[in-house]
Amino acid sequence: MVAADSERPNASGVSELLESRLSSAFRAPGIDRLSPRMFRRERSIPLRGSAAALCNNLSVLQLPARNLTHFGVVHGPSAQLLSAAPEGVPLAQRQLHAKEGAGVSPPLITQIHWCVLPFRVLLVLTSHRGIQMYESDGSVMVYWHALDAGDASLVQAAFARGIAASGHYVCVGTWSGQVLVFDIPTKGPNIVLSEELARHQTPISDIATEPAQGQDCVADTVTADDSGLLCVWRSGPKFKLLTQIPGFGVPCSSVQLWQGTIAAGYGNGQVRLYEASTGTVHVQIDAHARAICALDLAPEVGKLLSAAEDTFVHIWKLSRSPEDGYIEVEHCHGECVPDTQLCGARFCDPSGSSFAVTGYDVAEILRFSSI
Amino acid sequence: MSMRTLPLLFLNLGGEMLYILDQRLRAQNIPGDKARKVMNDIISTMFNQKFMDELFKPQELYSKKALRTVYDRLAHASIMRLNQASMDKLYDLMTMAFKYQVLLCPRPKDVLLVTLNHLDAIKGLIQDSPTILHQVDKTFRQLTDIYGGLSAGEFQLIRQTLLIFFQDLHIRVSIFLKDKVQNSSGRFVLPVSGPVPWGTEVPGLIRTFNNKGKEVKRTEFKHGGSYVAAPKEGSLELYGDRVLKLGTNMYSVNRPVETHMSAASKNLASQTQESIVPNPLAKEELNLLARLIGGMEIQKPSGPEPGFRLNLFTTDEEEEQAALTRPEELSYKVINIQATQDQQTNQELVRIMGEFEITDQSRQSSSKGDDWLAMMDEL
Numbered sequence: 001m002v003a004a005d006s007e008r009p010n011a012s013g014v015s016e017l018l019e020s021r022l023s024s025a026f027r028a029p030g031i032d033r034l035s036p037r038m039f040r041r042e043r044s045i046p047l048r049g050s051a052a053a054l055c056n057n058l059s060v061l062q063l064p065a066r067n068l069t070h071f072g073v074v075h076g077p078s079a080q081l082l083s084a085a086p087e088g089v090p091l092a093q094r095q096l097h098a099k100e101g102a103g104v105s106p107p108l109i110t111q112i113h114w115c116v117l118p119f120r121v122l123l124v125l126t127s128h129r130g131i132q133m134y135e136s137d138g139s140v141m142v143y144w145h146a147l148d149a150g151d152a153s154l155v156q157a158a159f160a161r162g163i164a165a166s167g168h169y170v171c172v173g174t175w176s177g178q179v180l181v182f183d184i185p186t187k188g189p190n191i192v193l194s195e196e197l198a199r200h201q202t203p204i205s206d207i208a209t210e211p212a213q214g215q216d217c218v219a220d221t222v223t224a225d226d227s228g229l230l231c232v233w234r235s236g237p238k239f240k241l242l243t244q245i246p247g248f249g250v251p252c253s254s255v256q257l258w259q260g261t262i263a264a265g266y267g268n269g270q271v272r273l274y275e276a277s278t279g280t281v282h283v284q285i286d287a288h289a290r291a292i293c294a295l296d297l298a299p300e301v302g303k304l305l306s307a308a309e310d311t312f313v314h315i316w317k318l319s320r321s322p323e324d325g326y327i328e329v330e331h332c333h334g335e336c337v338p339d340t341q342l343c344g345a346r347f348c349d350p351s352g353s354s355f356a357v358t359g360y361d362v363a364e365i366l367r368f369s370s371i
Numbered sequence: 372m373s374m375r376t377l378p379l380l381f382l383n384l385g386g387e388m389l390y391i392l393d394q395r396l397r398a399q400n401i402p403g404d405k406a407r408k409v410m411n412d413i414i415s416t417m418f419n420q421k422f423m424d425e426l427f428k429p430q431e432l433y434s435k436k437a438l439r440t441v442y443d444r445l446a447h448a449s450i451m452r453l454n455q456a457s458m459d460k461l462y463d464l465m466t467m468a469f470k471y472q473v474l475l476c477p478r479p480k481d482v483l484l485v486t487l488n489h490l491d492a493i494k495g496l497i498q499d500s501p502t503i504l505h506q507v508d509k510t511f512r513q514l515t516d517i518y519g520g521l522s523a524g525e526f527q528l529i530r531q532t533l534l535i536f537f538q539d540l541h542i543r544v545s546i547f548l549k550d551k552v553q554n555s556s557g558r559f560v561l562p563v564s565g566p567v568p569w570g571t572e573v574p575g576l577i578r579t580f581n582n583k584g585k586e587v588k589r590t591e592f593k594h595g596g597s598y599v600a601a602p603k604e605g606s607l608e609l610y611g612d613r614v615l616k617l618g619t620n621m622y623s624v625n626r627p628v629e630t631h632m633s634a635a636s637k638n639l640a641s642q643t644q645e646s647i648v649p650n651p652l653a654k655e656e657l658n659l660l661a662r663l664i665g666g667m668e669i670q671k672p673s674g675p676e677p678g679f680r681l682n683l684f685t686t687d688e689e690e691e692q693a694a695l696t697r698p699e700e701l702s703y704k705v706i707n708i709q710a711t712q713d714q715q716t717n718q719e720l721v722r723i724m725g726e727f728e729i730t731d732q733s734r735q736s737s738s739k740g741d742d743w744l745a746m747m748d749e750l
Contacts, residue, residue, distance in 0.1 A: 053534035076535050105431060108372060108535065128372070155429045157374050157528075202524055226524025250570070251524045267479075267523055268571045283579050286572040289563075289598050290477070291527070310574075311561050312595055329577060331592035339554070339561045341474065360474075361538055361558070 038333045039355075042367040043088040048095070049075035051343050051358040054110060055253040055293045056206060058344025058358045058365070061114040061121065061136065069348055070114065070136075071365055072123070073358050077106040079125060081138045088367055094138045098127035099146075108159075115165035119186045124170060126160035131172050131180070133191065142189040143182075147174065164207035166221045166235040169194070173204020179223050181239060197239055202226040208257040209235070210299075219243075219276035222262050224252040230264060232276050243279040254295040256304065261318060261327050263304050265292030271306055273318065273327050282327040287314055294345040298352025303332065305355055307345030311337050313357060313368075337366060372532035373525065374429035378514065379486055380533060381426055381441070383472065383618065385417050386489025387465040388442060392451075393496055394622040395681055405450065405679065407498045412449030414497055418506040427513055432536055435466075450678035456694035457683035463542045464683075470537040471547065471559055472617040477568030477601075479526035481615055482533070483518050484605040487511070488618030508609065515607050546626055563596035569604040 051057050052074050061070035063083075068091070070083045081094040098107040107128040114136060115122045121136035133143040149158035160180075162173030170182045170191075177200030183192045202225045212220040212235070219242050221233040228247020234240040245262075254265040262274040269288035274281050288308035296305040304316040315333040320326065340359030348354040354369035389410065396406040416422075433441075439462055446453055446461065453461065472485045490511050497503045521529075541557030552560050567573055574596070579588040605614040684690040 050539055052538060053531045076538060105434060155374060157372055157431075159372075202522070203528075205524075226527070227522065249523060251527055253527075267527060269567070269574060270572070278582075280582060280584070281580055283577065285578075286574045286576045287594075289567045289571060289574050289594070289596055291479070310596060311563060314594075324581075326579070326581065328579065331577070334593065334595045336563060336595050339558055341561060360534055361541075 038370055039335060039368040040371050042354075042369050044364040044366050045071065045082065045084050045088050045090055045356075047073055047075075047082075047363045047365060048080055048093070049078065050361045050363040052076045052108075053341070053343055053360040056111060056113075056344060058294065058346050058356060059111075059113045060346040060348055060356060061116070062349060064349075071356065072112040072114070073344065073365065074109045074112060076108055079109050079112045081112075081123070096125055096132075096134070096138055098125070099129050099132065099144065110159050110161040111163055113163035115163065115170050115184075117165050117168055117170070117184055119168075120184070122165075122170065122184065124163045124172065126163060126172060128157060128159045131160050133170070133182075143191040145172075145180070145182075145193065159203070162204040162207040162223065164209040164221070166209040167212070169235055171197075171207050171209070171221060171223070171235075173200075173207055173223060173225075175203045177201050177204060177225060179204060179207070194237070195239055197223070197231075197233070197241075199223075199231045199241060199244070200225040200229060202229070205251055205253055206255045208255040208262070210257045210259075219257070219260065219262075222255050222257050222276070224255040224264060226251045228252045228266060230255065230262065230274070230279075232262070232279065242277070245274055245279040245281075251291075253292055256295045256297045258297045258299060258302060258304075258318065263295055263297065263318070265295045265306055265308075267291040269308060269310070271295070271304075271316070273329060275327065283329050285316070285329065288312060293343050296346045296355070298347045298350055300350040301352050303347070303352035304329075305345055305347055305352070307342040307357055309341045309343075311340050311342065313337065313342065313345060313355070315352070315355075335368065340366075372432075372535065373528040374431065375517070375521070375525070376432050376529050376532040376536075377430055378426050379482060379518075379529065380432065380438070380469075380536065382486050382510070382514070383469045383489050384438075384442065384465045385445065386486075386493055386618065387468045388446065388461060389414065389417075389493055389496055390620045390622050391461055391464055391683070392446070392681070393620075395683060396451075399681060401679065401681070409449040409451045410496050411498060411500050411503055413445060414493060415500075415503045415506060416448035417445055418503070418510050420506070420509065423510055423513060427517065432532060435536070452678060452680045453683070454680065454690065454694075456690045456697070457681065459697060460683040460693065464544060466537065466540060467542050467544045467547070468621070470540060471552065473530060473533045473537065474559055475561070475617060476530065477566070477615070478523070478570065479530035480521075480523060481568070481605065481617075482526065482530055483514075483607065484613045484615045485618035486514065487605075487607065487611075488613050488615065490514070491613070492618075492620045511609060519607050546621060564598060566601045567598045569601040571601065573598045573600055 054074055057074050059072040067086060068083050070081065072079060072081050077097065079096045081096065082090045083092050084090050098109050109125060109127045112123065112125045115124055123134040123136055123138050125132040130147045131145040132141055134141050147158045147160060159175045160172050164171050168184050170184055172180045174180065179197040180193055181195040181197065183194040200223065204223060204225050206224045208222045210220055212218055219232045219234060221235050223231045228250050230245040230252060232242045234242055251267040252264050253267060256263040257276065260276045262276050264272050269290055269292060271285040271287040272281055273283040287306050288310050290309035292306055292308045294307045302318040304318055307313045313335045314331065317330045317332050319328050321328050337357060337359065340362055342357050343360050344358040346356055348356055356365050356367045358365055393410060396409065442462060443458060446458065473482060476482050476485065490507060494504055494507050543553060543557050547553035554560060574594040575591055577590045577592060578586055581587045603614055606612050682690055684693060
């Protein structure tokens with residue numbers, strides 16, 4: 001519910017329309033970056049429940065063939081899935097719940113994320129009870145993994161968090177710092193826990209992957225934790241640890257991997273870019289005034305999206321220096337979402353020309369697309 | 372989420388409760404000795420060692436409704452009585468104030484400084500009782516011992532747990548509306564200026580390093596906010612400078628306690644969810660609650676001290692009107708236990724209820740109105 005915010009598009013609708021006409025009339029190649037507003041607020045998608053204050057609390061699955069986009073947002077004890085047409089009209093909705101268990105209150109969901117595997121798409125939901133894997137539309141639960149909290153649960157809450165797919169594996173992080181690797185069959189529910197990676201000492205916060213280019217020993221998976229430590233892996237029947245990037249006492253809330261570059265967003269508002277193969281830091285951006293809640297990458301163009309609790313979204317262009325091959329970055333766009341403590345942000349297309357954000361306590365998905 | 376959230380939630384909400392009661396006792400011209408007794412009684416109950424030990428054990432958070440019963444009991448730990456409408460309003464004010472403080476906390480860890488601000492101010496509300504001051508100092512040490520050593524990650528989890536607890540609560544509070552920190556829809560205004568959190572740089576700089584880690588380039592970008600550097604880190608010492616102002620007493624004679632009961636929260640689907648679905652876990656929660664409240668030692672009234680009723684509204688008529696017009700979705704009447712029928716299901720709670728009744732009898736002569744048994748049925 002954002003009564004105050006929802007008035008804004010109506011009030012400024014005319015000027016936005018004018019702005020878009022003007023810009024399209026005068027548009028010329030290369031001018032986009034110079035225009036003061038590269039993105040325009042589109043119609044919001046209403047949610048049944050507001051978004052919970054969790055990092056990476058928005059998952060987007062693009063289905064260009066059907067001209068549809070799936071969105072997933074965690075409300076608290078439930079999560080909402082919906083698919084929307086390009087105009088933002090919600091077409092189908094579904095509510096998912098964490099499996100019940102012992103405890104005072106219904107278990108809270110920590111994250112939902114679509115895992116795009118080479119041959120199938122799974123929707124993975126993590127909670128304080130365990131890991132639930134569904135067919136991509138959330139209709140059928142194909143796998144359930146209960147967390148074994150043991151004695152630790154008396155002093156520490158057990159949960160799973162951090163979800164990513166690498167090859168035919170789905171990696172899920174846990175509160176203890178372990179990363180569970182599941183081997184996913186081409187079809188059916190015969191999912192097997194194939195490996196447990198134990199290199200982190202604090203809760204896993206996020207996991208990033210990118211399709212390997214076929215070479216051996218190329219980093220394709222990065223795991224991040226609450227102390228800021230990053231572990232860089234090569235996936236396979238046995239995951240190989242390539243390098244570790246030490247933290248500095250600040251949680252790394254979100255991580256992305258693109259063409260050998262790791263982008264990590266931290267609780268102190270910084271974004272750091274590392275060389276995945278060596279772990280060397282190449283760029284340090286004082287990007288936000290509050291904790292970063294989400295990063296996303298548009299793989300076709302190397303654009304990085306960062307969103308934070310300071311109500312700002314920034315878009316960055318990553319590249320390699322033609323002279324020495326070092327990672328470089330350029331600021332492309334900044335957008336304030338007034339009075340919204342952002343908690344999720346995703347690009348909605350591979351070229352980075354549209355993105356969506358969610359905010360704590362806000363019962364809608366806010367969408368932006370380039371003019 | 373975090374199992375370490377309840378003490379912070381309880382102490383901060385309790386602090387807000389004491390600020391409001393202190394202001395209302397003055398506004399209603401309650402004689403000094405009575406007001407002093409009420410504040411001292413409530414503070415000593417709140418910081419009772421047995422209760423604190425129970426509170427600091429790692430545990431899950433209670434539901435909003437269950438927690439509300441803890442404050443009902445606390446507010447009635449002395450000779451003062453509040454009726455349903457005033458108690459509702461008191462709880463609304465407390466929760467919105469702490470929600471604001473958690474939301475605006477610069478770093479998740481600063482929720483600890485907010486708590487210390489509350490404890491500092493509570494010590495100022497204690498009159499002529501070194502024993503109670505000592506109780507609060509003891510809690511202070513318990514708090515800094517446990518929380519002083521937690522990592523930034525653990526505080527992030529605590530803050531997320533608190534925010535989820537306060538999610539979908541959009542009651543408009545006049546003091547916030549006047550200060551323009553809350554807008555008419557009940558949402559808080561998030562500033563994009565002022566000091567950045569301790570440990571965060573003012574945004575706007577990109578630094579590039581070569582393979583050897585040497586800085587080779589600096590470029591600036593326009594962030595969009597206008598921030599300044601953090602002055603210094605707040606102190607966790609007993610008499611330290613907290614730097615942060617969130618959590619200090621915002622009420623004064625010139626800034627009275629008022630609420631607008633908001634009908635602004637139109638998105639009821641999510642809010643009512645909790646109350647429509649019968650909670651199978653309610654009973655287990657009550658067991659835990661009984662253990663917690665059981666640690667709260669309510670002082671038996673000594674002698675025929677006359678009680679009085681405190682009104683959170685300006686007039687009795689306003690109070691009655693508020694009781695009638697309170698929106699259904701804001702009702703706390705959810706966990707429904709028949710105190711008289713269900714005695715065997717929870718003997719501990721019944722024992723506690725028994726204590727309530729003793730208190731009740733003692734004030735029958737002095738006060739009209741509110742019915743304790745009815746209130747207990749709403750537990």
